[in-house]
Amino acid sequence: MKKLFTTLSNIWKIQDLRERILFTLLCLLVYRIGSFIVLPGVDANVLHNQKATQGLLGLLNMFAGGSFSRASIFALGVMPYISASIVVQLLGIAVPTFQKMQKEGESGRKKLNQITRYLTVIITVLQGAAYVRSQITPEAKMMAEPIFTISSMLILTAGTMFVMWLGEKITDKGIGNGISLIIMVGIIAQLPAGMIQEFASRMEGNGGLIPFIVELAALFFVVIFTILIVQGVRKIPVQYAKKIVGNKQYGGVRQYIPLKVNAAGVMPIIFAQAIMFIPATVGQFFPGAQGSTLLATLSNYTSWQYSLTFAILIILFTFFYTAITVNPVQMSDDMKKNGGFIPGVKPGKTTGDYIDSVISKITLPGSIFLAIIAILPSFASKLGVNSQFAHFYGGTSLLILVGVVLDTLQQIESHLLMRHYDGLMKTGRVRGRTPVAADAAGSGI
Template sequence: MKKLFTTLSNIWKIEDLRVRILNTLLFLLIYRIGSFVVLPGVNPVALENQEREGLLGLLNMFAGGSFSRASIFALGVMPYISASIVVQLLGIAVPYFQKMQKEGESGRKKLNQITRYLTVAITFLQATAYARTQIPAEARIMAEPLFSISSMVILTAGTLFVMWLGEKITDKGIGNGISLIIMVGIIAQLPGGLVAEFQARMGGNGGIIAIVAELIALFFVVVFTILIVQGVRRIPVQYAKKIVGNKQYGGVRQYIPLKVNAAGVMPIIFAQAIMFIPLSIVQFFPNAQGSFLTALSNYTSWQYNLLFAFLIIAFTFFYTAITVNPVQMSDDMKKNGGFIPGVKPGETTGNYIDDVISKITLPGAVFLAIIAILPAIASLLGVNSNFAHFYGGTSLLILVGVVLDTLQQIESHLLMRHYDGLMKTGRLRGRTPVTTGAGAAGPAI
């Protein structure tokens, strides 16, 4: 406890870190206040008893409840996430985007601008669909088409404002702004889900013993998720000695930390984006609705979870292949005079790294799929759907990843100013930069 108070005191003493933390809290407070501002022309009383289940409930969680409240931030940052994924995929397939990725800072600015324009287009489409399908007629107090037009414009402006808040948090605050906004939205749903589960259990469905068992299970699931997020396979690298004047350089052993889950949460996001297709077909084309499409629209069905797990495993290998480049790592290592003991430099080293990545990616992908389907398993075991989302899936991975990343940034500020880190022994492990090439660090959300 004394160590904790000492660390908090050290954080407060560093002016730059203190200002960044206060800025982050201020921007997040603005976001949470805006999430309760209802769209003009909507009667909020008519939306109070509206429940969001399944995939729509998951969207509502990411938006911090704004989706079900018909808030000006109802779409949250999901259109921006979708646009970012599209631009990343274009960077793989289209030479023009590949060229921009290699142009350094200027290319990054161009890609960011394209992402913003694409965000506007996606938000317009999603805002139109949201106004027409998710706000019932009895909740509207404004005539058409004025309601749809105003809602589309305001929802688009709300998403762009949230995106701006995220960028300001990244620049002026601490941590990744977009990730923190999503995390705050998820955490905001935890008290309500916990209260609903407590009331259900105490109402005769298991009692206090069931509540304690669920909390213990949640604790172990969180620990398991942290192990997956933090797990690395270290490959030793030896550097040749260089003597310049009276000084010796190199001759030390370092490590390449290859993450067990190098793809992070991106495979689940990719897979979930595809799993939204059956739901969209069912909503927009009721005549095409069948038993198979209905099953794929229900996140607790075995058909949905089997396909979901398969897509996650496939996307894990795909995303790892495009983010971790063994050939580049081998070339960088060779240029810097480094080699893996017992492995020939050059192509042999690249093949060795690729073989190690393949071996650790398979269990990482399987464990990621297990984490992703845990909420469905919890729901089938009788856990309230609002509380079951915290047993795994994208929500838990985002919470764990964002919290660890933010703590690492705070610890970096402390260590840079010669203070002790957040942990009493050792340093926080996680997104450790690769010493001999890019690609081992997991992507942030």
């Protein structure tokens, strides 16, 4: 406890770090206040009596911190921006023009960011129109059409762009990744309600206090397991040739290539979830197909058929996304240009093949562990945990929470160590995600 207070005191002593943390908290407070401001022309009391969102809409509501179900001005949150970022990232893999912009450095990054913003506006307008039509019932509308739809679309678009601007300001002048922090705050905001609901359910005769304590203990161990997966690294030793220039010696040191066990981040879960929502979407567009047993089974996330299919898709997408984001050939070429080599492995193609084999070996258990984390909420629901609280036992939300917290702590520790203070831990270092994993997870979260 003394170490904790000493660390907090050191953080407060550093003016730059103190200002960054306070600025981040202020921006997050503005976001949370905005999430409770209802769209003009909407009767909040009628919305409160509506049935809670389920399935994909429930996931979006969690990421938006409950704004989606409240018809807030921030109802769409940053999800349109996340969708636009994923599209631009995929275009950077498949389209040569975008690949060229990725290699142009800062100027290319600015062009891609601008394209992402324009695409965000387009996606927000389309999603805003669909949101007003499907989520706001006629009973909740207090304005005439089409004025209500047009005004709501404009306000939702402005709200999403404002949230995106807040995220960028947090990244520039605050601490941590702004967009990821906003998503994390939205997810955490749903945790107290889920815990209270689960506690009330247990105390009303559904097992009592002991099962609730067991659930909290199980949640703790699931979080620890998730941290191990996110932090898991396979280090490949790299030796650099010794060079003598004048009276100085360069190189001759041994470093490591950290290959993440889960290099794909949350992207496999996001892609797999998009596919698993297809049966439910088909059922909405074709009411006659809702009687199909297969369709009903694949639309129920607690069924074993859904969990098995979901897990297989995650494993396949993990291999796919790792293959397109981690390039062993490029790593081998860069290593050769800098005079580096792996002891016992010939430079060039042999090194690339060796790195590729190591990636393949660690990706298999990584994908299996990721699939286990993804389907844990369904097991929690089967064991009697309410659906709102069960979402925190795994899936995208838990991975985002763990990844964002680790990244933020790593940045705080960097500020402390840079000014010769002790870090957050007495032994070791708080390790954030590597650039590859951070890009993958950042695009999903």
